[in-house]
Amino acid sequence: QKEVEQDPGPLSVPEGAIVSLNCTYSNSAFQYFMWYRQYSRKGPELLMYTYSSGNKEDGRFTAQVDKSSKYISLFIRDSQPSDSATYLCAMTSNTGKLIFGQGTTLQVKP
Amino acid sequence: EPEVTQTPSHQVTQMGQEVILRCVPISNHLYFYWYRQILGQKVEFLVSFYNNEISEKSEIFDDQFSVERPDGSNFTLKIRSTKLEDSAMYFCASSLQGAANYGYTFGSGTRLTVV
Numbered sequence: 001q002k003e004v005e006q007d008p009g010p011l012s013v014p015e016g017a018i019v020s021l022n023c024t025y026s027n028s029a030f031q032y033f034m035w036y037r038q039y040s041r042k043g044p045e046l047l048m049y050t051y052s053s054g055n056k057e058d059g060r061f062t063a064q065v066d067k068s069s070k071y072i073s074l075f076i077r078d079s080q081p082s083d084s085a086t087y088l089c090a091m092t093s094n095t096g097k098l099i100f101g102q103g104t105t106l107q108v109k110p
Numbered sequence: 111e112p113e114v115t116q117t118p119s120h121q122v123t124q125m126g127q128e129v130i131l132r133c134v135p136i137s138n139h140l141y142f143y144w145y146r147q148i149l150g151q152k153v154e155f156l157v158s159f160y161n162n163e164i165s166e167k168s169e170i171f172d173d174q175f176s177v178e179r180p181d182g183s184n185f186t187l188k189i190r191s192t193k194l195e196d197s198a199m200y201f202c203a204s205s206l207q208g209a210a211n212y213g214y215t216f217g218s219g220t221r222l223t224v225v
Binding site for chain 1: 114141143145151152153154155158160165166168201203205208213214215216217218219221
């Protein structure tokens with residue numbers, strides 16, 4: 001079983017839609033969960049950071065972590081064409097080493 | 111906003127040649143990292159560096175790879191004898207504390223093409 005699994009998509013939605021992106025993981029030692037956004041030919045940009053289980057909201061973005069199910073989600077409300085990018089989940093136990101998912105390519109159509 | 115700067119943005123090299131990828135981390139950051147992303151694949155951890163020594167390295171980071179912080183601002187990744195399979199985007203990252211606390215700031219990457 002892969003350590004972190006993420007559906008690569010692509011995911012195409014109309015502008016204004018609610019987007020749900022998800023990752024599952026197998027390592028119960030993971031405690032810190034992040035979502036990065038990556039535009040073509042650019043480095044990953046940190047969007048959201050969550051420790052342990054629970055929700056975190058930042059503007060149109062909500063991150064959820066369910067450690068009992070080993071499942072994390074990122075919700076984007078009122079999606080915009082500028083949200084079109086690849087979204088990477090990443091996680092770590094208590095070290096500096098991040099384990100990334102494959103990334104989901106999102107396209108928001110005007 | 112502070113940035114992690116990587117140079118060059120694209121490097122083409124012949125198989126067997128040595129390459130040095132350069133990074134200028136954010137000035138007050140203490141932890142430095144290299145990751146790579148082969149086209150169409152996941153971002154993979156290579157190495158972390160703190161207090162002038164390697165903290166952790168992956169199985170990818172074999173004897174062909176080395177890192178150095180030659181002065182107070184630069185952080186370099188050297189590949190001694192490049193192979194075709196080393197072709198990838200290489201990302202440098204830095205953080206004030208370990209990634210577990212705040213996540214990283216990544217640079218825009220160096221695209222390495224080995225021919």
